[in-house]
Amino acid sequence: MxxxxxxxxxxxxxxxxxxxxxxxxxxxxxxxxxxxxxxxxxxxxxxxxxxxxxxxxxxxxxxxxxxxxxxxxxxxxxxxxxxxxxxxxxxxxxxxxxxxxxxxxxxxxxxxxxxxxxxxxxxxxxxxxxxxxxxxxxxxxxxxxxxxxxxxxxxxxxxxxxxxxxxxxxxxxxxxxxxxLSLPPAVTAQTGMDALTHAMEAYTSNKANPLSDLVALKAVALIGGSLKRAVQKGSDLEARENMLLGSLLAGLALANAGVTAVHAMAYPLGALFNIPHGLANAVLLPYVLEFNRSACPERFARLGALLAGTGEASTAEQGARQCVRKVVRLSRAIGIPEKLSDLKIPRKAIPQMAPAALKVARPIENNPRPITEEDIAALYRKMY
Ligand SMILES: [Fe+2]
CATH class of the missing domain: 3.40.50.1970 (Rossmann fold)
Known part of the structure; x- marks a missing residue:
């Protein structure tokens, strides 16, 4: 260790x-x-x-x-x-x-x-x-x-x-x-997905440690079980409590294990196109999970089981695939867009965005699967 x-x-x-x-x-x-x-x-x-x-x-x-x-x-x-x-x-x-x-x-x-x-x-x-x-x-x-x-x-x-x-x-x-309690649904959705991203990235970061794992897993369980409710019924106090506790725990996980390529790739979206941080992460998350899942399928499978609220899948690979599906389903249910074109980001910006994302050095280093500028550009291209 x-x-x-x-x-x-x-x-x-x-x-x-x-x-x-x-x-x-x-x-x-x-x-x-x-x-x-x-x-x-x-x-x-x-x-x-x-x-x-x-x-x-x-x-x-x-x-x-x-x-x-x-x-x-x-x-x-x-x-x-x-x-x-x-x-x-x-x-x-x-x-x-x-x-x-x-x-x-x-x-x-x-x-x-x-x-x-x-x-x-x-x-x-x-x-x-x-x-x-x-x-x-x-x-x-x-x-x-x-x-x-x-x-x-x-x-x-x-x-x-x-x-x-x-x-x-x-x-x-x-x-x-x-x-x-009074947070509007769209802000609840985007900021909630930012918190979920923190927890999932920290848990699969190369710098994850036993304490950050504990808080990250608890955060994923809390957010996975409450985000949809908090978006659909803002006055649901239990959902709001779970979300605030989940984002706190996800923050502790992030502070100690770091984040990975989702956050690196979100940076240019914010810097060049003023896309709010949570929204940028939310749109990117499923694509980067799909790219990363082969690097540590057991870890992704555990996250998938928490999001599904079920036991673990029969193989790690199946579980990791389920994890990506669960995130896509959650995103859709709370109205997160799925494409960079939905954010009005022109395709021609990719050659500028990919090197800018790669420069966000620590999240790139933490990424469980080594990722190059060409990988990043290919991921951005997939998002159209
Ligand atoms: Fe973040």
Whole structure:
């Protein structure tokens, strides 16, 4: 067995109504001011009013920052860091989907270190800790609340890059399923497939370890059993709880075992065509599973059995094929498109996308089946 380590948020708090613990948790760091990086989706929401009121009642000054974009540009984190410094903030609270949480993590790092986002893109390039963070996800998808990654998409260079550093691990991941009840069906579907992708890729990654396996398998069981319900009936609390727990566990799996070629191939779709991260992964997932399944059929068979809610197939190869079929069926049931043409991506972009995907080095290294630029181009071509 390879040696391994296992990390996540300093503390994980999960449960209905958990968001009401925010003032108490923020109070551990003093009376503020705290910078609250809030998804603009909540700019005029009851949630914002509630957080503002409860922090104020606890005597904690809050500065709200909502210049956050979907697939955030480095500039949003840099602007947030300037605000945090100017106001003398001692803590960053991030509330929202993956883009808001990544912005919160990025700005917290920049508030405690010189330089800008591009200086730290890559692995372990951040010199020291930034401000501590408390992260509150409102989608069941990215798992960003427990990972050491913040991804930014430069509008100027049309490229995507992640800061990966242990200093990005949040102090607290605060998960409240009530916050996900109002998530629209399409967002539930796309972010849920992102979480499923994290778990399936981590379980079949070359860097998988016994602890990441445990959380990945549990995540696949939870998401496989609840995603369709959460999309079809958003108010189903049990489905929402399972999805949020599933995405948390998938995030832990991803943070420790990495992801594979699906995420690498999704990068150019986001960078060049602004396709939301979850949607890009969701469309790619069945194709890459089909490509990879021969590399570790036993592992894919186990995932297939979990998705089917049945015992394992009689042979690993059959089970691995069942795994791909199950993912295709789930995707269809929740309205995920099946082709790159459905996303309006022109075929002529493939010669640009394939080398860009190959450059996403770590997911490519983690892929259980060696994959070349020509393989990637062939996979993209299959998607028309
Ligand atoms: Fe992802």
């Amino acid at each position: 390879n040696s391994f380590s296992f990390n996540g948020a300093g503390e994980v708090i999960f449960g209905r109504g958990a968001v009401s613990r925010l003032p108490e948790l923020a109070g551990r760091y003093g009376k503020g001011p705290v910078l609250v990086a809030l998804d603009p989706y909540f700019s005029r929401s009851v949630l914002k009013e509630r957080v503002a009121r409860e922090l104020k009642a606890a005597g904690i000054a809050a500065v709200f920052f909502d210049q956050i974009e979907a697939e955030p540009d480095p500039r949003s984190a840099e602007a947030g860091a300037r605000t945090a410094r100017r106001k003398g903030c001692n803590l960053v609270i991030g509330i929202g989907g993956g883009s808001a949480l990544d912005t919160a993590k990025g700005l917290a790092i920049l508030a405690g270190n010189p330089g800008k986002v591009t200086d730290y893109v890559g692995l372990d390039r951040v010199p020291g800790p930034g401000l501590p963070t408390i992260l509150v996800p409102t989608t069941a998808g990215t798992g960003s609340e427990v990972t050491f990654t913040a991804v930014f998409t430069s509008r100027k260079t049309k490229s995507k890059g992640g800061i990966n550093s242990r200093f990005l691990y949040p102090a607290v991941a605060l998960l409240d399923p009530d916050l996900t």
